Amino acid sequence: MTRIEADGLRVRLGGAEVLTGVSVAAAGGEVVGLIGPNGSGKTTLLGALAGLTVPEAGHVRVDGAAIAALTPTERARRIGYLEQNPVAHWPLAVERVAMLGRTPHRAAFQGETDGDRRIVARALERCGVAGFATRAVNTLSGGERARVMLARALAGEPRILLADEPVAGLDPYHQLQVMELLRDLSREGMAVVVVLHDLSLAVRFCDRLCLLEHGRVAASGEPSAVLDGGTAERVFAVDLRRGDGWAIPWQRRGAAP
Numbered sequence: 688m689t690r691i692e693a694d695g696l697r698v699r700l701g702g703a704e705v706l707t708g709v710s711v712a713a714a715g716g717e718v719v720g721l722i723g724p725n726g727s728g729k730t731t732l733l734g735a736l737a738g739l740t741v742p743e744a745g746h747v748r749v750d751g752a753a754i755a756a757l758t759p760t761e762r763a764r765r766i767g768y769l770e771q772n773p774v775a776h777w778p779l780a781v782e783r784v785a786m787l788g789r790t791p792h793r794a795a796f797q798g799e800t801d802g803d804r805r806i807v808a809r810a811l812e813r814c815g816v817a818g819f820a821t822r823a824v825n826t827l828s829g830g831e832r833a834r835v836m837l838a839r840a841l842a843g844e845p846r847i848l849l850a851d852e853p854v855a856g857l858d859p860y861h862q863l864q865v866m867e868l869l870r871d872l873s874r875e876g877m878a879v880v881v882v883l884h885d886l887s888l889a890v891r892f893c894d895r896l897c898l899l900e901h902g903r904v905a906a907s908g909e910p911s912a913v914l915d916g917g918t919a920e921r922v923f924a925v926d927l928r929r930g931d932g933w934a935i936p937w938q939r940r941g942a943a944p
């Protein structure tokens with residue numbers, strides 16, 4: 688069974704403790720949303736789940752195995768990692784960028800196969816960027832480029848996807864397209880962990896939420912429960928307006944979180 692879990696993570700960066708005793712898990716079939724104010728530790732937690740940041744204490748396990756015991760290639764095959772604000776300086780064609788996602792599946796010096804090309808074409812299609820396949824990636828808009836980077840991650844056919852603000856900078860149509868895609872991928876068996884700032888998308892598309900506050904888990908569980916009850920309003924220092932499947936920050940409360 689596909690599963691990624693962090694247990695009691697403590698991470699220190701630049702002399703400061705950025706995560707303290709953080710536990711979170713996502714199983715195949717689930718979309719787990721990480722929410723929290725700026726600087727609360729969401730990206731750091733995603734990096735630790737990806738094995739890019741080594742915790743001082745605690746464990747990350749992938750399908751029951753310690754992540755540190757996996758080779759970089761095994762890790763890259765199992766985990767797709769979509770970083771925040773991906774940059775693309777080189778004039779590489781979009782289809783070549785997406786093909787880079789196949790690298791963990793190829794032996795050294797092995798050329799790409801028809802199978803690789805089929806998988807890349809499907810990933811571009813699912814992310815709505817097939818029409819840009821031959822365009823240089825550095826000529827795309829920010830939102831178009833973000834979806835190309837998601838296609839690259841999907842081209843690796845990971846069982847686990849870690850996505851850091853994948854809808855940042857996307858228009859409403861493409862926000863829904865990406866969130867629906869993440870939900871579809873989870874229904875196909877993928878475990879998805881996604882960082883979101885949009886609380887309506889979080890409550891509507893995630894099976895569970897983990898709310899971070901200064902590097903600690905302030906609340907976790909079913910989305911409505913995490914957003915109701917006052918904890919989220921306190922952590923974000925805003926009043927929320929809530930309805931069925933939506934949540935809007937309405938009014939600031941005093942000082943920034």
Ligand SMILES: Nc1ncnc2c1ncn2[C@@H]1O[C@H](COP(=O)(O)OP(=O)(O)OP(=O)(O)O)[C@@H](O)[C@H]1O
Nearest residue numbers: 700701702705723724725726727728729730731732
């Ligand atoms: N390399 C580093 N050295 C020192 N401090 C760091 C480093 N990387 C991150 N931090 C600090 O760790 C804290 C958590 O950062 P992180 O990027 O995980 O937050 P975040 O919740 O993803 O924020 P945002 O919503 O702004 O993306 C912040 O206070 C940040 O300044």
